Every structure is written in structure tokens, then in C-alpha cells.
Amino acid sequence: MKFSDFVAVDAIRSHVDASTKEGVIREMVTALVDAGRIPAADLEGIVKAILKREELGTTGIGRGVAVPHTKHPSVDRLVGTVAVSQEGIEFESLDGDPVHLLFLLVSPPEQAGQHLRALENISRQLRDDAFCRVLKAAKAPADIQHLLEAADNHGMVS
Amino acid sequence: MTDTISSEVVVGMKQGLHARPADMLAREARKWQARVELLCRSQRVDGKSILDILTLAAEEGTRIVVEVTGPDAREALAAIVRLFETHFNEREETVADAAGRAAGP
Numbered sequence: 001m002k003f004s005d006f007v008a009v010d011a012i013r014s015h016v017d018a019s020t021k022e023g024v025i026r027e028m029v030t031a032l033v034d035a036g037r038i039p040a041a042d043l044e045g046i047v048k049a050i051l052k053r054e055e056l057g058t059t060g061i062g063r064g065v066a067v068p069h070t071k072h073p074s075v076d077r078l079v080g081t082v083a084v085s086q087e088g089i090e091f092e093s094l095d096g097d098p099v100h101l102l103f104l105l106v107s108p109p110e111q112a113g114q115h116l117r118a119l120e121n122i123s124r125q126l127r128d129d130a131f132c133r134v135l136k137a138a139k140a141p142a143d144i145q146h147l148l149e150a151a152d153n154h155g156m157v158s
Numbered sequence: 159m160t161d162t163i164s165s166e167v168v169v170g171m172k173q174g175l176h177a178r179p180a181d182m183l184a185r186e187a188r189k190w191q192a193r194v195e196l197l198c199r200s201q202r203v204d205g206k207s208i209l210d211i212l213t214l215a216a217e218e219g220t221r222i223v224v225e226v227t228g229p230d231a232r233e234a235l236a237a238i239v240r241l242f243e244t245h246f247n248e249r250e251e252t253v254a255d256a257a258g259r260a261a262g263p
Binding site: 062094113115120122123126 | 172173175176178181208210214215217
């Protein structure tokens with residue numbers, strides 16, 4: 001799966017305003033609403049569902065990365081977005097470090113495979129230090145979009 | 159003693175080896191001195207790295223060979239196999255999902 005298969009380009013944010021876990025999740029879900037990828041009426045429900053998932057165990061998987069996610073019936077295919085926090089956000093990460101890079105995923109119920117393949121793609125790219133460095137240095141959403149396109153075209157992802 | 163021992167496990171969770179079980183697996187593997195590697199299809203990854211584990215995208219039913227090398231290999235392998243056998247304690251969640259809970263892994 002490629003980034004272009006699930007990342008809503010219009011919802012990419014290179015400088016999030018939020019400084020808390022809940023705040024950044026809300027900002028990213030709002031970006032998906034603004035991009036027309038999820039209905040505004042489902043904003044609160046999705047934010048709550050993602051926060052509930054975080055209670056089961058943080059999705060701050062280390063190296064300054066978090067992958068907040070949930071299943072939700074408001075989407076019929078996997079949708080996601082990318083955000084960068086320049087300041088870093090306390091996310092109770094596995095390694096204790098603040099989170100700078102966030103990939104938020106909303107997937108339809110009963111489609112575990114899509115979710116796994118998106119996680120696969122994200123984690124594969126994140127093992128590459130250069131990818132993380134360039135992503136963190138993004139000045140504008142277009143920079144992130146270009147990086148994701150480059151990663152997609154690299155041919156490494158399945 | 160640097161013998162390598164291995165065991166084949168099957169991903170039994172409906173959601174596959176997603177973020178939470180991958181985290182549990184990496185944490186367990188890191189408790190031991192032994193090197194832990196996972197072999198799945200043509201991939202060989204570090205069992206102590208959640209990023210590596212997630213790149214397997216292992217769905218329900220996927221077979222994985224856990225290969226462990228080091229002085230405490232036997233204990234490490236047993237602990238890891240146990241995680242797979244107990245479905246990483248995901249049973250409750252599956253029931254909750256079936257009950258229509260919106261939140262999920």
C-alpha cells in the first residue's frame with residue numbers, strides 16, 4: 001500500500017498548533033473534516049474513539065512518531081493524514097520522547113488488512129532516518145506531499 | 159552458549175499483528191539478552207523493534223518463525239510463543255468489538 005492510497009493530501013499539516021495529545025488528534029481529525037474526507041457530524045465521535053484507543057496503550061511508537069488510529073463506520077475506505085509538530089508533543093511514547101511526526105488513520109470496521117498494510121508502509125519508511133529528518137524539516141504541506149510521493153515511487157512498498 | 163532455536167507461531171488475532179500486539183512483542187523480546195528475529199515470507203526482522211514487526215503486516219493466520227539466539231534463548235522463545243498462544247490477550251477486545259463498540263485497535 002502506498003501513502004497516496006490513504007493520505008488525504010488536503011489534510012496534511014506541516015505545523016500543528018496543538019501542544020497536547022488530545023489537541024493534536026482533534027486538529028488532525030478536523031483537517032480530515034475540512035478536506036471533506038469525513039462528515040463533520042462524526043468529528044467528536046472519531047476524536048473520542050481515537051482517544052479511547054490511546055487509553056489501551058499509546059500509539060507513540062518511538063523515534064518521535066505516533067500513529068493514532070481507530071475504526072469508524074463513517075468511512076468506507078481507509079483514510080489518513082500526516083502532521084508535524086515542530087515543538088513536539090507529550091504522547092506517553094514507548095521511549096518517552098515527545099512526538100514530532102504523526103500519522104492518523106481512520107479505517108472501516110472489519111478491514112484489518114488495510115490498516116495493517118498502512119502501518120506496514122508507515123513503519124517501513126520511518127525506519128529510514130533520512131525520511132524522518134526530511135519529514136520533520138518540512139516547511140509546508142507541499143513538502144510533505146512531495147516526500148510521500150518520493151517514498152511511494154521508491155518502489156520499496158508493497 | 160549461542161545456539162539458535164526456533165519455533166513457528168501463527169497470528170491468531172482477528173486484527174492481525176497490529177500496533178498493540180507488536181508493542182507487546184517487542185517489549186517481551188527486549189526483556190531478554192538473546193537476539194530475537196522473526197521470519198515471515200521472505201522477510202527477516204528484529205523482534206525487538208516495533209517498527210520492524212509492523213513491516214510484516216501479518217494478518218490473521220500468518221505463520222511466523224521466531225528465531226532466538228543467545229544464553230537465555232529458551233526462556234525468551236517460550237515467553238514469545240506464549241504471547242502468540244494467548245492471542246496477546248486480545249480476546250476481550252474482539253468480544254467488545256462484536257458488541258458494536260466504535261473504538262478499536
